[in-house]
Amino acid sequence: MNGMELTTLLAAVVAGAAPVIFAAVGETVTERAGLINLSLDGSILLGAMAGFAAALYTGSVAAGFAAAAAVGAVVAAVVAVTGVYLGQSQVAVGFVLTLTCRDLAYFLGNPLSRVPGPQVSPLPVPGLADLPGVGEVLFRHNLVVYASIALVPVAWLLLYRTRWGLAVRAVGEHPAAAYARGVDPRRVQLACAVVGGLLVGLAGAAFSLAVKPGWGRPQGAEGMGWIALALVIFGGWHPAKVAVGAYLFSLLQVVGIPLQALLPSVPTQVFQVAPFPLMIFTLWLIHLTRSEAVERWAGDRAWAWRLVHALRASAPRALGKPLSRE
Amino acid sequence: MHIQLVDIHKRFGAVHANRGISLSVGAGTIHGVLGENGAGKSTLMKIVAGFLPKTSGEIRLDGEAVSYRGPADATRRGIGMLYQDPLDFPALTVLENFRFGLETAGRDPRALLADLAGRFGFDLPPDRVVERLTVGERQQLEILRLVARNVRTLILDEPTTGISATQKDVLFAALRRLADEGRSVILVSHKLEDVQVLCDRVTVLREGRVAGEAERPLRTNDLLGLMFGTVPHPPPRCENPAGTPVLRLDGVSAPGGRAGLRDCTVAIRRGEVVGLAGVEGSGQGVFLRVAAGMVRPRRGRVLFEDAPLGRRAAAGRVAFLPTDRLGEGLVPGLTVREHFVLRLPRVPFLLDRATAGPDARAGIDRLSIRGTPGTPVEALSGGNQQRLLLALLPERPAVLLLENPTRGLDLESAHGVWRELQRYCDAGTALVFSSPELDEILLAADRILVFHNGRMVLDTPASRTTPDELARAIAGLGTGAAA
Numbered sequence: 001m002n003g004m005e006l007t008t009l010l011a012a013v014v015a016g017a018a019p020v021i022f023a024a025v026g027e028t029v030t031e032r033a034g035l036i037n038l039s040l041d042g043s044i045l046l047g048a049m050a051g052f053a054a055a056l057y058t059g060s061v062a063a064g065f066a067a068a069a070a071v072g073a074v075v076a077a078v079v080a081v082t083g084v085y086l087g088q089s090q091v092a093v094g095f096v097l098t099l100t101c102r103d104l105a106y107f108l109g110n111p112l113s114r115v116p117g118p119q120v121s122p123l124p125v126p127g128l129a130d131l132p133g134v135g136e137v138l139f140r141h142n143l144v145v146y147a148s149i150a151l152v153p154v155a156w157l158l159l160y161r162t163r164w165g166l167a168v169r170a171v172g173e174h175p176a177a178a179y180a181r182g183v184d185p186r187r188v189q190l191a192c193a194v195v196g197g198l199l200v201g202l203a204g205a206a207f208s209l210a211v212k213p214g215w216g217r218p219q220g221a222e223g224m225g226w227i228a229l230a231l232v233i234f235g236g237w238h239p240a241k242v243a244v245g246a247y248l249f250s251l252l253q254v255v256g257i258p259l260q261a262l263l264p265s266v267p268t269q270v271f272q273v274a275p276f277p278l279m280i281f282t283l284w285l286i287h288l289t290r291s292e293a294v295e296r297w298a299g300d301r302a303w304a305w306r307l308v309h310a311l312r313a314s315a316p317r318a319l320g321k322p323l324s325r326e
Numbered sequence: 327m328h329i330q331l332v333d334i335h336k337r338f339g340a341v342h343a344n345r346g347i348s349l350s351v352g353a354g355t356i357h358g359v360l361g362e363n364g365a366g367k368s369t370l371m372k373i374v375a376g377f378l379p380k381t382s383g384e385i386r387l388d389g390e391a392v393s394y395r396g397p398a399d400a401t402r403r404g405i406g407m408l409y410q411d412p413l414d415f416p417a418l419t420v421l422e423n424f425r426f427g428l429e430t431a432g433r434d435p436r437a438l439l440a441d442l443a444g445r446f447g448f449d450l451p452p453d454r455v456v457e458r459l460t461v462g463e464r465q466q467l468e469i470l471r472l473v474a475r476n477v478r479t480l481i482l483d484e485p486t487t488g489i490s491a492t493q494k495d496v497l498f499a500a501l502r503r504l505a506d507e508g509r510s511v512i513l514v515s516h517k518l519e520d521v522q523v524l525c526d527r528v529t530v531l532r533e534g535r536v537a538g539e540a541e542r543p544l545r546t547n548d549l550l551g552l553m554f555g556t557v558p559h560p561p562p563r564c565e566n567p568a569g570t571p572v573l574r575l576d577g578v579s580a581p582g583g584r585a586g587l588r589d590c591t592v593a594i595r596r597g598e599v600v601g602l603a604g605v606e607g608s609g610q611g612v613f614l615r616v617a618a619g620m621v622r623p624r625r626g627r628v629l630f631e632d633a634p635l636g637r638r639a640a641a642g643r644v645a646f647l648p649t650d651r652l653g654e655g656l657v658p659g660l661t662v663r664e665h666f667v668l669r670l671p672r673v674p675f676l677l678d679r680a681t682a683g684p685d686a687r688a689g690i691d692r693l694s695i696r697g698t699p700g701t702p703v704e705a706l707s708g709g710n711q712q713r714l715l716l717a718l719l720p721e722r723p724a725v726l727l728l729e730n731p732t733r734g735l736d737l738e739s740a741h742g743v744w745r746e747l748q749r750y751c752d753a754g755t756a757l758v759f760s761s762p763e764l765d766e767i768l769l770a771a772d773r774i775l776v777f778h779n780g781r782m783v784l785d786t787p788a789s790r791t792t793p794d795e796l797a798r799a800i801a802g803l804g805t806g807a808a809a
């Protein structure tokens with residue numbers, strides 16, 4: 001593969017990863033506060049549908065993104081309110097919402113199927129877009145992609161370098177202790193769910209208005225919610241590592257296209273489906289760093305020890321266990 | 327600050343934990359609250375700190391009746407509490423724990439922390455993750471945080487469980503300073519010695535009521551009488567001639583805890599009672615887990631009756647009781663009876679109320695556990711959880727490994743546990759136990775191993791050592807063997 005093709009491929013990876021980054025980073029924020037929003041897969045589709053519809057009827061892409069974000073935030077708020085305030089199972093509520101949102105999206109979106117609609121226009125960054133290599137990979141995209149790139153450091157900064165982030169992580173670790181210090185853990189969790197949900201909704205619109213423009217059944221965003229949920233776990237609830245996972249997944253999807261040309265005898269479906277099991281395999285490899293055997297092996301090798309510890313992370317301790325009050 | 331509690335009641339459903347408690351704590355004094363397990367001490371203190379709402383009664387601060395909506399209100403009025411189950415954030419760093427929820431009025435939290443730590447003589451690396459601190463250091467951090475919040479009343483709920491004698495001295499010195507600065511301190515404990523050296527006045531609680539009050543000088547027998555009705559007697563110690571070696575560690579190094587375990591060689595003999603001393607996390611915990619076959623050594627061998635100890639090899643012959651009862655020992659959510667079901671040699675496919683029912687009732691009777699076969703284990707008090715763990719032990723283990731077996735138990739419950747352990751010892755079981763309490767070790771053990779920083783630095787018969795020598799070894803001084 002020559003240099004020209006490599007940059008095109010990497011550019012496609014960066015663009016394709018955008019929606020997954022929105023969803024996975026959003027879920028990272030939510031889970032860091034100790035709440036699991038399992039409705040991702042459904043909310044993304046509903047967001048995609050709502051975003052496309054709003055953009056179509058108003059003619060404004062921005063309105064589409066706003067509508068999608070609102071949908072994601074509302075669904076997440078339902079999970080938070082029932083889970084944290086009403087003491088219902090977050091997993092059960094989230095799961096039911098996944099299915100409900102998906103069906104709702106297909107049902108309400110039926111009239112929009114295959115209707116041509118607006119989409120986000122490309123916006124090369126003046127000056128930077130012409131840089132050799134980097135220019136094409138990073139700076140000849142649309143605003144959605146730029147936002148997804150910026151989101152990662154912003155999320156990291158907010159979570160690890162601000163008072164708010166400290167409160168979020170503290171609540172996810174030990175809600176009772178946060179309560180003892182005068183912070184209401186339920187409000188923090190609700191807020192994080194809404195912020196996370198906003199991002200999940202944006203992920204939906206990023207599909208239907210940018211990456212896979214239009215609405216249909218299937219839309220193309222199906223399954224992405226589950227991938228995002230898995231990325232959060234294996235990315236150790238850390239925005240940067242989660243984003244690395246998202247780019248990896250995008251890479252697996254993108255390389256299918258040139259590979260298909262190279263190996264014409266293999267059915268095309270293989271290339272479409274392969275990223276999913278490959279992703280699981282990669283995630284499993286990362287997960288191996290937690291095993292005792294690897295630990296012992298790395299114990300005697302300084303570089304391996306550092307690598308293993310960089311890859312490893314533990315869940316927020318109170319994940320899925322909100323403060324119970326009598 | 328002058329605190330008055332008037333006729334405080336607290337109900338948890340059917341449990342009436344505080345039944346009309348009145349007490350008064352003067353400004354600038356250290357006030358002790360004593361009582362057996364389950365007397366209602368923690369509940370009362372959580373009410374004062376705003377963590378729990380009271381069912382009825384009145385709290386007066388400097389004569390003014392107050393009502394809180396949550397801990398934030400109590401904090402605003404200058405009340406801070408060190409909780410019995412630490413309410414901190416193990417995965418966050420020292421500095422993050424320190425600054426969370428703290429108004430520093432523009433001061434750099436890092437500098438403030440360093441400042442306060444220096445003032446109290448605490449050594450707390452700001453960027454270390456809190457789970458890597460000892461229990462004592464975690465308490466020190468909480469105390470600094472409360473002082474930084476400028477508390478006028480400091481409540482400490484069982485601050486001396488799980489800390490070493492040295493750490494206790496540091497803590498008590500710090501508390502005296504706070505009292506001298508005019509702050510009030512409420513010290514909750516079931517340990518008489520603590521209260522006797524530190525407190526000006528003591529209130530004793532029993533079954534949710536005030537059983538009595540006492541002032542300096544605080545006499546042991548008076549306090550014991552108020553706490554338990556009678557003065558409990560320590561159980562007789564088990565005198566067994568040590569038999570043949572049953573468990574051997576041969577050059578064992580293993581990871582875990584703060585320091586891991588490094589190059590440990592020792593043989594445990596039948597019928598022996600071995601006490602493991604040392605600052606918490608110096609290797610005792612890893613030692614017990616390696617000996618139990620739960621942690622595989624990185625180097626060296628563990629031999630049980632001269633055969634390598636496999637994960638299953640010594641099943642039923644080597645038993646381990648961890649200190650974290652609900653975390654490692656019992657399954658929260660399951661009832662007492664269900665724990666006995668899990669212990670059956672062959673669990674039947676269909677389970678009903680009768681399965682293991684007789685076992686459970688027999689166990690409850692034998693160890694006088696306050697509970698029924700249907701009680702979920704998390705609803706048992708700490709002492710009763712410990713008794714249940716004992717009831718679940720295999721009939722005749724060859725080696726019984728116990729991590730801090732009387733942690734958090736009042737004197738009477740602790741004696742009850744030791745009485746039960748003597749039974750095993752009389753039957754020839756080797757007992758190996760760790761304890762932060764030198765007194766307990768000297769009382770029960772016939773051989774003492776001292777750990778410092780992952781290494782075993784002293785191995786001595788109990789009859790041929792002194793508290794002084796042990797304290798020096800624990801601190802890593804002298805004895806030549808220290809690295």
Ligand SMILES: Nc1ncnc2c1ncn2[C@@H]1O[C@H](COP(=O)(O)OP(=O)(O)OP(=O)(O)O)[C@@H](O)[C@H]1O
Pocket residue numbers: 338341342343361362363364365366367368369370410516705706707708734
């Ligand atoms: N959240 C709760 N729900 C139900 N019962 C509770 C709760 N907290 C405490 N209790 C019960 O209230 C009683 C008093 O408990 P408390 O923790 O105040 O005792 P304590 O004196 O602090 O004992 P210990 O010495 O073991 O710490 C006990 O019977 C306990 O089981």
Ligand SMILES: [Mg+2]
Pocket residue numbers: 367368369410483
């Ligand atoms: Mg208590």
